[in-house]
Each structure stands twice: as structure tokens, then as C-alpha cells.
Amino acid sequence: MDFKLKYGDYALITGASSGIGKEFAEQLASKGLNLILVARRKNRLDELATSLHQKHKIKVKTIRIDLLKSGALDELVDATKDLEIGLLIPNAGMETHGNFVENSLQTETDVQKLNTQIPMQLAHLFGAKMKSRKKGGIIFISSTFGHQSVPFFANYAASKAYILSFGQALNYELKQYNVDVTVLSPGLTKTEMAINMTDIDFKKMPITAMEVTPVVRKAINALGKRQAVISGTWNNTMDIMGKFMTPRWVLTNMFGFLINRATIKNN
Numbered sequence: 001m002d003f004k005l006k007y008g009d010y011a012l013i014t015g016a017s018s019g020i021g022k023e024f025a026e027q028l029a030s031k032g033l034n035l036i037l038v039a040r041r042k043n044r045l046d047e048l049a050t051s052l053h054q055k056h057k058i059k060v061k062t063i064r065i066d067l068l069k070s071g072a073l074d075e076l077v078d079a080t081k082d083l084e085i086g087l088l089i090p091n092a093g094m095e096t097h098g099n100f101v102e103n104s105l106q107t108e109t110d111v112q113k114l115n116t117q118i119p120m121q122l123a124h125l126f127g128a129k130m131k132s133r134k135k136g137g138i139i140f141i142s143s144t145f146g147h148q149s150v151p152f153f154a155n156y157a158a159s160k161a162y163i164l165s166f167g168q169a170l171n172y173e174l175k176q177y178n179v180d181v182t183v184l185s186p187g188l189t190k191t192e193m194a195i196n197m198t199d200i201d202f203k204k205m206p207i208t209a210m211e212v213t214p215v216v217r218k219a220i221n222a223l224g225k226r227q228a229v230i231s232g233t234w235n236n237t238m239d240i241m242g243k244f245m246t247p248r249w250v251l252t253n254m255f256g257f258l259i260n261r262a263t264i265k266n267n
């Protein structure tokens, strides 16, 4: 299968200024896809665009948008109206953790909007065009935290459960139109998101942070083949043990215990 023919001309990646999104940009550029990179930190996008253009001779458009701002999607559709988007990666996301009721309601609402509503709306807008073209692909980013309830990440984990469910269902709906959908569930991955969780000592949990390269490679290799993939052998093992050996309520309690124990408390 010619990747560029199937998923070109452009891949649109939200949250491309760092972490997993930036790595998607690098790996897709090496496959010859042109790119549309979206995030708030435009200087980072522009630096990445220059280096990818020089290295791979591809076209790269950068768009500075705060996806939480009202009218953001109209702006994005307008800025890309002349470009054929064959691959959509609604990757931009944010997390909150701690006691849900003590967190800011506005921030929790933003988590839900950025992690669920925006990917759903992007998939509707660009998926419809892929369906009529009868080609294309979408890679959603869930999380291993989306595979069960996670106390102290209650809203974040629920947002990722939504993406997993939604993406797998869309895989079924769209495959008859030659549009491939895959959901990637990374475990803890070495990005700004993970680094910024300074009040959690992940060494106290049975998880190891992965580098972004194999995480993203897993999703790209799965596109067109798998509905959903989890990155990392250990994360897959944990998922199998969880699904087939442990009732859901036990997993919820186990995560509650582990995250509470790993949280560095100031008082």
C-alpha cells in the first residue's frame, strides 16, 4: 500500500508543537506527506515546519489556534479549505488530576471539550470529506487510562474512554468507504504532559514511561489494520490482565490506591 497515495495529500495534526503530535509530524514527513500543524505555540510549529521542509522537501502549513476558543473550528476549516486532508490526527489534549471536586470546574470543562468534543467535531468535518472521496484515515489518541475508571484522573480517564469507544465505532462505520480509523492508547509517555505532573511519583506505580518514537510508530503501523492499539508490551500485558482476570470495580480501586500512594502531598 502506498501510504502517501492513501493518506495524502495533507495530514492535519492538532497539538503538533510538542510530544506525541510533534513525533507524528516527524514520522509522517518521512513518509512524504504534506502537513498542517496546529497548536497555540506558533514559534514551535514554525521551527518544526522549517526543519521538516528542509529535510523531506514536503509542504508544511502552520496554524496558530487555541482549540478551546469559540469559533476555533470555523477558523481551522477556513484556513484549510483549499487543501486535501487525507489524514486527521486530533491529538491535542490536556489532563487534570487530583480530587475532582476540588479542581476548577472551568479546567475540567476544558479537558472534556479539548479531549472529546473537539476530536469528535474534527472527525465529523474532515471525515465527511474523506467519505465522499472514498479514501483517508483518522488516528485518535486515547490512553491506557481510558480502558478503566481511574480515581484522581476521573474526568481525564473518562474523556479517553469516550475517544476509545467513539473511534472504534467510527472504524466500523467508515471502513466501507475506504476510510481507516485507528485509536492509539499510549501508556505513560515522555512528553511535557507527563513531565509536568510533578506531584505524582510514577516510580511508585507499576508503569514505565515510553519514548514517543515507538508509541507513534505503533499507531502509524496499525492504521488500516487495527481498530485500536496500545503502545508497549507492558501496557498490553496490564490491559489483558485487567480485562480478563479482574472485575472492573477491582481495577478502579487498585488505580485509586496506586495513584493516591504515588501523589506527593504538600501538607
Ligand SMILES: NC(=O)c1ccc[n+]([C@@H]2O[C@H](COP(=O)([O-])OP(=O)(O)OC[C@H]3O[C@@H](n4cnc5c(N)ncnc54)[C@H](OP(=O)(O)O)[C@@H]3O)[C@@H](O)[C@H]2O)c1
Binding pocket: 014, 015, 016, 017, 018, 019, 020, 021, 038, 039, 040, 041, 042, 065, 066, 067, 068, 091, 092, 093, 094, 114, 141, 142, 143, 144, 185, 186, 187, 188, 189, 190, 191, 192, 193, 194
Ligand atoms: N504523555 C502521556 O503520558 C500520554 C498518555 C496517554 C495519552 N496521551 C495523550 O496524547 C496526546 C498528546 O499529549 P502529549 O503527551 O504529547 O502532551 P504535550 O506534549 O503536552 O502535547 C499537548 C499538545 O496539545 C496542544 N494543546 C494543548 N491545549 C491546546 C489548545 N487549547 N489548543 C490547541 N492546542 C492545544 C499543545 O500545544 P500548545 O501548548 O502549543 O497549544 C501540545 O502540542 C493528548 O491527547 C494526551 O492526552 C498522553
